[in-house]
Amino acid sequence: MAYIPKDATPSTVAAHRDATTAYDLDDRQDFVDARRGLIAPIDNSAYAYLADDAPCPHTVNPSLWRQSQVLHTGGLYEVVEGLYQVRNSEIANLTVVDGEDGLVIIDTMTSVEASRQALDLFREHVNDKPVVAVIYTHTHVDHYGGVKGIVDPADVAAGKVAIIAPGYEFEKHAIGENIIVGNAMSRRASYAFGSLLEPGARQTVTCGIGIGPGGPGRTVSYLPPTDLVTRTGERRELAGLEFEFLYAPDTEAPEEMHIWIPELKALTCAENAQHSLHNIQTLRGARTRDARNFARYLDETLERWGDDTEVHFGPHTWPVWGNEEVVEFLSSQRDTYKYIHDQALRMANKGYTAIEAAEILELPEGLGRKWYNRGYHGTVHHNVRAVFHKELGLWDGDPVTLHPLPPAESGRRYVDLIGADTILTEGRRAFEAGEYRWAVEILHKLVFAQPDNTEARELQADAYEQMGYQAEGPQWRGVFLTMARELREGVIEQTFSSVAGDIVLGMSVDLLFDYAAVRVVGDRAANCDLRIDFTFTDLDETWTMWVARGVLHARRGASDLAQLHLTGTKAALIATVLQPAHAGEALESGIVTAEGDRAVLATYASVLDELDKNFPIGVPERVGRAAAGGVGPSRHGVTIGNEASNTSSSSP
Known part of the structure; x- marks a missing residue:
């Protein structure tokens, strides 16, 4: 039987109405830019409900709905002459630089199937030159996982195709992130990216930086770099064009770099600049990033190439054209990360905890009303908390949180003290009043104390659902809506493991x-x-x-x-x-x-x-x-006699 979520409550409808005052919904420039240069569309009929003129449903935050509408048209685009992108067939883009004697691919999407489709589309409509180089801008799987759909490993081994990547420890971070805590990260990612939900206005909408993580059964591949960039200012001549690199470690990824192509006046800052606020700490789980470094390397990029850049293209979302527009875009993103970093630490130095600071801090209007600074990947709230974690560690300074009881034990004691009926009554009152955060908090005690209490689980699911509908950030939405479904239906099995x-x-x-x-x-x-x-x-x-x-x-x-x-x-x-x-x-x-x-x-x-x-x-x-292990069959994807099984679906 199909899973059917409930409708938005009057409280959620009112919250969306009030939220629109923070948004400049009359600004439609992103729709124009995201459609610019379309050569050939990709069939995204599963997302037809996101048509440009479709009204925002009550079950989606108006800001997220707008961003998702901008993203829903996928296809092959000409960015400028000699530079092309395939966008919105999955979460990441594939960029093709058309050189004199070959193609340079910048980032390969997540899967072999997606990257092969993208390159085939380019070859059908532009040319069929050979790929002479692949550039990984950073260490995340949605930027290298499709490499075997682009190049033959034998050509790489023979030196016919270079694979260029940043840093001395690219492989350690690219592979280690997906392996050491890959099981936990995969599970968390399935919630955050909505991969356990169906496309639709009451379930997953988009990922906010791409149409979606892709369906099951995809093949994640990997080929190691043959050429490492370890210093800012390094250059490579590829397919008759010069590429200059800015090494930007410990930013959006442990190893990352920006790329300048002077002949095209084209720049990418990888994921350090895109049409969304990024994560300082990912919800899927990864090492906490340095918000100050985001700002530092964006400023260095402006200093080196800001006067000459005419277009900025990224591995997610759509380009920015025009020197004035690119400089403002990069400057505004730089200032956003610097503001979050500095204000979080100012609050820390005044004695606030991470949660207290996150509840208070908002971006000033000059930054916050820019669509590309909105929280479609990271959010201000959890990024403020991430700055605390990066600089001060896991403890918030309050002794009561230093040695807390585990959730099940805490829940049992709360229920023994307050009573299950009293907690249910308060949870129901809070839900009816639109106090959904308090409802899930108090009901959490009862659910953990009495996992078989169906009434508590259902009521908590209802509250999580409304929190998901109200969330501007698609990852918050994914977490809340997936949790609502799990409370109602039980554990939802995923098809993806990053340990491919x-x-x-x-x-x-x-x-x-x-x-x-x-x-x-x-x-x-x-x-x-x-x-x-x-x-x-x-x-x-x-x-x-x-x-x-x-x-x-x-x-x-x-x-x-x-x-x-x-x-x-x-x-x-x-x-x-x-x-x-x-x-x-x-x-x-x-x-x-x-x-x-x-x-x-x-x-x-x-x-x-x-x-x-x-x-x-x-x-x-x-x-x-x-307890003591023994939690079911191994699913690490490698078996005797089939050591290189690659099939999986994937999320970044």
Whole structure:
């Protein structure tokens, strides 16, 4: 039976009416710019309800509705002569620079299917020159995941195609982010990006910076860089054009860079500037970013190229044309990040906590009424809190939060003190009064104390739903509406895991063992004492791994103390390290050879946890599931005999 959300309440209708005073809804320039240069459309009929003249429904914040309408037209666009983009077939863009003797691709979208469709569209309508270089602007999967839809790995290996990326540690961050906490990040992303909801005015609208994360069954790929940019001012000549780079680490990604193409007077600041406020701390979960660095590198970009730039294009949303317009756009985005950073720390120095500061701080009108500074990816509220986290850490300074009770225990005590009926009564009163934040807070205690209390779950779902309808930020909307559905229907299974085959195969050996280490059940391995040597034949490397006192370590080189020595290719040994319980098949087939005590593998397997990608988020069932491991079958996407399985859907 199809899931049917409820309608907006009068309180939500009123909140949307009041919110419009903060928006300049008469400004339609974005609609003009986003349609400029369209050569060939992509079928986005699933989003037909977002037509430019469609009235805003009561179940969507008017600002988010406008942004989603701007985004709903997808296709191949000419930005300027020699520069093209395919936009809005998924969350990210594919940019094509048409050089004299080939094509340079800037960012590859998330999946092989999306990037192949985009390049085919370009070749059908423009030309079929070969791809001579791919540039990854930064370390996020929606900017490298489609690379194998663009180039043949054999051409990269043969030196026919360069892959250029920023920083000394691009691979560490690009792959590590998706692996080490990939299971948790994937689950959180499925809420934030609305991938467990259906397109529609009562469910997911758009991602705010792109039409959507894409459907299930997509293939995420990876090819390592062949050329790293590590200094501002470095240049490369590609396809007869000069590309100059500004290295901008610790901004929107740990490794990121801006690109200037002087012959085209074209600039991209990657995701450090786009038609939305970005995240200082992502809701999907990633390292907290430095808001001051956003401003610092945008200012440096203006200083270097601001006088000459005629167009700014990005890996999300649409371009900005004209020197005056580009300079104002970049200056305003720079000032927005600087304002959030400085004002958050001013409040911190006055003794405010992160939540208190986030409730007070708003952008001044000169920044806040700019559409490209609105919160379609990050929001001012959670970005202020992120600045506190970046600079001051997890504790807010109030002793009561230093050692709090876990939610289930806190909920039980609240219910014992107040009574379930009293909490339900107050939750119902708060809902009817439009006090949805208070309703979900007080009902959270009851839901965690009594997970089977259907009335409490339903009422909390109703409140979350209205919070989702009111949210301007699509990720807030996605989180609230997905939680409402989970409370009503139970855990919704996702098809995506960021721990995809190509990503796993791209791991360095040290990262492989780091990933294995975070799967060790500490108390189960507390009295363990095992050591295994691994020889990676295709890397000509031997590593020793040991588990003792609940901890897994690894070092380069063999050990005289190893109880078992395994030999094979990296692909085969990855599967053995991550799935030792299934290593017998590899040993029997000869993919992996062993010397020593094979029983050690069984001991090793017994201390590894299994990761359930469908764990619940806002209900307490996860507490029992997590105890001492054993939470279901492994879903890390790599199996003996199919070490490079790549199929998954993905979110950035």
